[in-house]
Amino acid sequence: MSQWPDTRILDLFGIELPIIQGPMAGATNASMVIAACNAGGLGSMPAAMLSLDQLREALRNIRQGTSKPFNVNFFCHQPPAPDEQRARDWKDLLEPYYRELGVDFDAPTPVSNRAPFDAAACEVLEEFKPEVVSFHFGLPEKALLERVKATGAKILSSATTVDEAVWLEQNGCDAIIAMGYEAGGHRGMFLSDDLSSQVGTFALVPQVVDAVNVPVIAAGAIADARGVAAAFMLGASAAQVGTAYLFTPEAKISASHHKALRTAKESETAITNLFTGRPARGILNRVMREVGPMSAKAPAFPLAGGALMPLRAKAEAEFSNLWAGQAFTLGRDIGTAELTRQLAEGALAKLAGR
Incomplete structure (x- = not known):
């Protein structure tokens, strides 16, 4: 060529x-x-x-x-400086999901890195x-x-x-x-x-x-x-x-990511910071719709994902990032x-x- x-x-x-x-x-x-x-x-x-x-x-x-x-x-x-208050506020925002899914809210938050x-x-x-x-x-x-x-x-x-x-x-x-x-x-x-x-x-x-x-x-x-x-x-x-x-x-x-790529509509992506703390485009799922794709409470990159990890373990499709560009269909x-x-x-x- x-x-x-x-x-x-x-x-x-x-x-x-x-x-x-x-x-x-x-x-x-x-x-x-x-x-x-x-x-x-x-x-x-x-x-x-x-x-x-x-x-x-x-x-x-x-x-x-x-x-x-x-x-x-x-x-x-640059790795972010620790911000315990922001981490608490973020986890508190997610507490209803912990209760709904039977996840121990008081357990140490995993580290997303x-x-x-x-x-x-x-x-x-x-x-x-x-x-x-x-x-x-x-x-x-x-x-x-x-x-x-x-x-x-x-x-x-x-x-x-x-x-x-x-x-x-x-x-x-x-x-x-x-x-x-x-x-x-x-x-x-x-x-x-x-x-x-x-x-x-x-x-x-x-x-x-x-x-x-x-x-x-x-x-x-x-x-x-x-x-x-x-x-x-x-x-x-x-x-x-x-x-x-x-x-x-x-x-x-993941199986949920595989399915979403093949079933979502072309309009169903958004820029979100929920999963890592930094803007990224992915297919809309439950947490993006209910919390809103962008949240000022999400900890700085790459720490936001830690509090979501226990939720992902229970309901992967609803609480994990499903990265995709707008032409995914x-x-x-x-x-x-x-x-x-x-x-x-x-x-x-x-x-x-x-």
Whole structure:
């Protein structure tokens, strides 16, 4: 496939198809990454919910399963200061559900955690040297970023506004993911916490393309070949696809998440902070509807999920995050490799007017 109108991402990463399988913490495993890479795209392994030993095992399996370039993704948030009053207020808000489900309200609250990128994780990268390393919520501090660059990795991060894209270019990104408001999972926003500043994919991508010199990857409600073709028409050099990969047999998701993806209506997603403390898009469920998708009482990221864990154990579908982008109804039950190829082949045909 050499007829792509923009080959900068292909050349930068050394891949055959301009399709990036989005890193989805908790849902993506090594088998999905390997399949995406071997199909010609860029597979992405999320590290935020893995211990260092689990990360090493995943990267070892990927290296054994493919000789192609792959991406490892990290969060780079600052851990929050303890706020006992906010934690109590949040749990008190959820107390009626504890009583209804027969859960011990007075038991210690479990800890919900997602690890930020740090020196120990950087050592793992230095050991395995993945070809691409991506970050969410900005970039790590300069010394750590320079260590990652020294491994030879190309650097990616997500921008949700033009200002974030310009900042990322100025601070060392080799390419930028323009993440539209429609995207599933956590917003990549980092220069502002104002949700009203967030921009839709069709508006964001061309403005980011015009504002930066590095190649741009479009993300957000791109779930089929039409979306990939549209991304190229807007000036993107590749597309990152997340939710569509949740329909593959390689995806590691719960039965309730699997069902929701196949039964919910296209209008039934919302941005919520209930599950982690940070805005993320998912399919509406009971707790989102009754508490409201956004709550000022939710503890800071990533602590909000702890008080929900005992409720999830009793009623998973009602109290767990069901991450999905707004185009989730376009998902199809096919394998990761086939999806990767179909996205690229169908987009190329549309771009050629076939």
